[in-house]
Amino acid sequence: MAIGPVQLLVLGFNQPDFHGEIIDELERLRASDTVRVIDSLAVYKGTDGALEVEHLSNLTEQEAIEMGSKVGALIGLGIDGEEGMEAGAETGAEMAAARGGVNVFTEEDGWDVLEDIPTDSAAALILLEHHWAVPLRDAIARAGGFRISDGFISPLDLIDIGLMSAEEAKELHDLETAAAAT
DSSP, X not given: OOOOOEEEEEEEEESOOOOSHHHHHHHXXXXXXSOEEXXXXXXXXXXXXXXXXXXXXXXXXXXXXXXXXXXXXXXXXXXXXXXXXXXXXXXXXXXXXXXTSOOOOOHHHHHHHXXXXXXXXXXXXXXXXXXXXXXXXXXXHHTTOOOOOOXXXXXXXXXXXXXXXXXXXXXXXXXXXXXXXX
């Protein structure tokens, strides 16, 4: 299994009103082999401050075991060279098999980020593999290329280069930032 570029998304939701739309979209993207959720942690903080935590991954059990093996190998590589890589791969595969998947985000890991979310809001940390990008990444590497930087571009920045009208960009920007403003 080729591992695509992996991205960490950290999202906030004021007074969330979830209807399964986000999970449905992630499943649709998985079904088309576009992305995979390696691991995610969603936390809702109620009006009383009580926390509800949920994990999500759309890897199959076999993919989770293989992914755990690769993550373990990456961790072990820097510790003890090839021996560490092999030990890390074995440990990663065993942990993924025992847990029924890769759980990069434990509840304890998430608290540092999520402790500060206001009541009646939610946060999500999503470790997302861009599977669609594997052939592109590999072609870039074969050509001797490498990533210098990456990031999402604000819709407002797309006006200057003619990809969006000011009205379209403002509408999309307002949609993307509306929850943060409340």
